[in-house]
Amino acid sequence: xxxxxxxxxxxxxxxxxxxxxxxxxxxxxxxxxxxxxxxxxxxxxxxxxxxxxxxxxxxxxxxxxxxxxxxxxxxxxxxxxxxxxxxxxxxxxxxxxxxxxxxxxxxxxxxxxxxxxxxxxxxxxxxxxxxxxxxx
Amino acid sequence: xxxxxxxxxxxxxxxxxxxxxxxxxxxxxxxxxxxxxxxxxxxxxxxxxxxxxxxxxxxxxxxxxxxxxxxxxxxxxxxxxxxxxxxxxxxxxxxxxxxxxxxxxxxxxxxxxxxxxxxxxxxxxxxxxxxxxxxx
Numbered sequence: 001x002x003x004x005x006x007x008x009x010x011x012x013x014x015x016x017x018x019x020x021x022x023x024x025x026x027x028x029x030x031x032x033x034x035x036x037x038x039x040x041x042x043x044x045x046x047x048x049x050x051x052x053x054x055x056x057x058x059x060x061x062x063x064x065x066x067x068x069x070x071x072x073x074x075x076x077x078x079x080x081x082x083x084x085x086x087x088x089x090x091x092x093x094x095x096x097x098x099x100x101x102x103x104x105x106x107x108x109x110x111x112x113x114x115x116x117x118x119x120x121x122x123x124x125x126x127x128x129x130x131x132x133x134x135x136x
Numbered sequence: 137x138x139x140x141x142x143x144x145x146x147x148x149x150x151x152x153x154x155x156x157x158x159x160x161x162x163x164x165x166x167x168x169x170x171x172x173x174x175x176x177x178x179x180x181x182x183x184x185x186x187x188x189x190x191x192x193x194x195x196x197x198x199x200x201x202x203x204x205x206x207x208x209x210x211x212x213x214x215x216x217x218x219x220x221x222x223x224x225x226x227x228x229x230x231x232x233x234x235x236x237x238x239x240x241x242x243x244x245x246x247x248x249x250x251x252x253x254x255x256x257x258x259x260x261x262x263x264x265x266x267x268x269x270x271x272x
Contacts, residue, residue, distance in 0.1 A: 037267075053265060056257075057256050058212075058256055065256070067256075067258050076194075119255060119256045121193055121194045122211055127190065129188075129189060130154070131189045
């Protein structure tokens with residue numbers, strides 16, 4: 001958030017609006033990713049979470065795809081989202097994410113879809129050195 | 137990089153040191169991810185790129201896995217890396233990444249491994265709104 005200090009207390013839910021839900025699905029006027037984004041907008045994000053449309057998170061073969069990020073938190077990318085079935089659980093998960101200090105939702109509280117469909121995660125700017133932990 | 141302003145001009149190559157190169161490979165004293173990290177350290181990162189060990193980027197089924205990130209740049213996660221075969225191309229790609237302003241290496245200059253093994257990408261804090269582009 002180095003370019004946007006006003007949002008440093010927010011988390012962000014980034015939604016790929018170009019996702020076709022798999023590479024084989026035909027394009028139409030409103031792709032599944034855009035439908036997911038629109039549905040999330042209609043439902044409204046939880047407090048502290050900013051919803052943002054983004055162009056291609058490069059998980060095209062397993063869309064729809066979103067990312068959750070926030071200052072000091074691990075960034076998580078989730079795939080295999082259905083614009084109808086998963087919008088509410090996604091918002092629930094975004095709220096749980098924002099409620100943490102580091103982005104790590106306790107496993108038991110983590111939505112089932114998050115448990116099974118994490119594409120990747122990236123650490124915050126500051127994180128422990130795992131070699132310091134194992135070598136000492 | 138909001139917590140580490142001194143490094144704002146650097147890019148970072150984050151290397152998962154816990155990767156087993158697929159979930160079935162047995163653990164040993166030095167996992168493939170750690171071997172990749174050690175090899176990258178021995179070769180030395182390109183100017184402007186900081187090499188950092190990290191614990192689990194959650195791409196465990198398609199490791200070894202790394203991420204490239206930097207202030208103002210898209211973050212890229214790459215998988216399917218072999219600790220012996222890909223260390224040099226990875227450092228070459230990290231240098232090309234750092235040479236860009238936005239993290240987008242021109243396609244023709246992109247290492248072949250990057251073209252085929254991008255797991256996901258995440259935008260920088262500031263990025264264009266794709267809906268502004270398409271709706272107007």
